Amino acid sequence: MNTQQIQAIGRRTIELETASVNGLQAFINEDFCRAVQSVYDSKGRLVVSGIGKSAIVAQKIVATLNSTGTPSLYMHAADAIHGDLGMVQSADVVMVISKSGESPEIKVLVPLLRNFGNTLIGMVGNDQSFLAKQADIVLNTTVPQEACPNNLAPTSSTTAQMVMGDALAICLMELSGFNGQDFAKFHPGGNLGKKLYLRVRDLYVHNQRPAVAADAALKEIIISISGNRLGITTVVDPQESVLGVITDGDLRRMLENDIPLQGVHAQDIMTHNPKTIVADAMAIDALDILRKHDITQLVVTDDNKRYLGVLHLHDLIKEGLI
Template sequence: MSTLSAIDIKSVALRTIGLEAEAIASLQTMVNDDFERAVRSIYETKGRVVISGIGKSALIAQKLVATLNSTGTPAIFLHAADAIHGDLGMIQQDDVVMIISKSGESPEIKVLVPLIRNFGNTLIGMVGNMGSFLARQSGIVLNTTVSQEACPNNLAPTSSTTAQLVMGDAIAVSLMELRGFTSEDFARFHPGGTLGKKLYLRVSDLYVNNETPRVSPSATLKEVIVEISRKRLGTTAVTDENNHLLGIITDGDLRRMLEKNIPLDGIIANEIMTLDPKTITADALAVEALDRLRKYDINQLVVVAADSTYLGFIHLHDLIREGLI
């Protein structure tokens, strides 16, 4: 067993990254008319895209299926070995079939390809050997040839699977553009977890759970302190008789006022409130509120309607509780 110094390990890692980067860069010359035909055939099909492979290529196929399904293109995975042992029934008449293979010569592939051709489905071959059986038999060929695997023996699929992965992503993103797939569409397919919340959770879903502290412009200092303490948000809005926002008073404002050693008798809310506080509308995404809190380094935003009617507060803790941070 060879031993590697820290410098040797870094060199191996850098060489691996360099070889795989070269493999990705070379794909730019392989985005050709067949690539466009492949994307359009998937886009225009009335069925699904069925993606198959064997070995490491099967894992890439599964990843591409997951990406397509999450971005608006119906897709299913068909393992090449299982296909020739009964799973061919998964393929329907209008489906487009894609087979991913480095060599294009695997025994399972050689059995599977003629069967698909007999079905009459459009067959896309993503292959790293343009002289292979798969390349010759496919109606559309996506070239993912690499000059060298990152494996020191030039054997283990490394650069080749990276090229397959990136070519698959290029297909998926092209389809997203064709479909006009938006962040709102993405949210419909990703309702769970932090990602989904960033795409669909709105300020209106959160602020309604908080108290709505408010005082009038003429409220006494005692009334302000009581309202801030009772509502437990560390702040209160100052509103007019029509509930329009005039300003806010935070517990920080109160501390700064006390540090000035000014007489406290007779102080009213409009003398100590902060004018033009940072606000957000109820229909804004919660992640927009988070961005604004970070930008201004504050803990809460006032939620207002379009006409500046005061609605409540959204606090940093609300966003932490939802896992957005």
Template sequence: MSKESIRGIAIRTIGLEADAIRGLGALLSDDFERVVTALLHLKGRLVISGVGKSALIAQKIVATLNSTGTPSIFLHAADAIHGDLGMVQPDDMVMLISKSGHSPEIKWLVPLIKNFGNTLIGMVGNRDSFLAAQSDLVLDTTVDQEACPNNLAPTTSTTAQLVMGDAIAVCLMELRGFTGEDFAKFHPGGTLGKKLYLRVSDLYVQNERPSVQPDSTLKEVILEISHKRLGVTAVLGPEGLLAGVITDGDLRRMLEKTVSLEGILARDIMTGQPKTVGPDALAVEALDRMRTYDISQLIVTDEDGRYLGVLQLHDLVREGLI
């Protein structure tokens, strides 16, 4: 098979699934709004269940809802009828996901849920199915055909289920005014979490705090940069206010231009008005600032311009932000 044929199959598959997703909007009914409203005021959890590929989609929707502020748990339909149904509590809502709505496990599970008295949401690809008929609220994820050449393997249908779950999650996020700070509470680990909560104050305090005075000698400047091992030193004026900064690069450029080193002071070398960052800024914001100005250090200052320390590009690399 040629590369063009392989690419053509992929394009056809993507097109089929994209068309199905575009058609979902027309399938949204008042029940969708009722589902979102009920979840917004839910005292318990949303229990989501399914079998086969639908069970995998259920797990992803649970993960998305939990990470965006809607308590949810996954219950495999087969396990539910063998003891795990006990995890369903009186204040919970239950969502069953199924393409056909006629799966044996679903037919077993629906009467039990109804007997418990929990609100039952059916996310189903067949409006004429057992599940649709028995559900209190129905989310229609009907698709015309699977992307599978035999129209059998769950492909387009599971994509539709996934997108319907995302639509619910995003609606709830916007109705709750869910912010980046809220998101960070549920994602404290990994790079994503660090981008959302890690601040400059968490990093610069681990570094040395090199500083010299404007009238410090060249030798004193070199020794301070060398001893503190940050490749930079702040130049401080009265009351600890930042007057300027001297980097390794500043020293090299000075040596290229100067014949005699006698009498050279910090004020003669320093760069006035250096790039700074506040301690409360997000670390990722500091990274953007470094990239914008193509620098590897930022001087940390308070609101009054007093010198606090140095943030290095290496600090951000160490935290996995790059």
């Protein structure tokens, strides 16, 4: 098989699965709305079950639901009939996922769930199947064909299940008003968590606080910049308000322009109106400012514009935000 043939197979797979996903739009119907509302109104959890590849999809859907504010549990269909049904509580909604809706394990599980009296949602690729006929609500995930050349291996069907699960999760997320702060509570770890909760105040406090007065001489300016290893010093007035900044780049440009060094003071070479950020701002917002203005330092102030310290690009790199 040559490169062109491999590429053709890859593209055909994507085209078939894309068509299957697009076809789901026809199934965002009244039953879909009922499914969303039943989970939203429930005083319990959403218990999601399946067998085979559908079981793997069920685990992913549960993970998405939990991370977006809908309490959910995964229950393997085979394990359910050997004791795991004990996790289903009276207030729970149960969703069973199956392409055929006719798997032996599903046929055993569904009547048991019906006896429990829980609302049963069937996410199924055959609306004439046992599961579809037994479910209170049907989420139709029928696909024209699998991407598998033999039309056997679950490919398009599992993609459709995943997308339908995402649609359910996002609707529930928006219904409940789940916002970025809520998301941060559930994602405290890793780079994603840091983007959601890390603030400027968590970073700048580990740096030195370089500052000079407006009448500071050149020697004092150089010592302040080099001693604090941030490549910058802030020029402040007696009330600690920011007047400007001087960077090591400003010093180099001053030397290049042959400015007489005798009698030079901070106010003569400082950059007025430097970019600042309040300590309570999100660290990811600070990164946006640095990128937008192509700079490496931000002056940190309090809500009254008083100088607190300096945030450096390296602080954000160290935290993995870049």
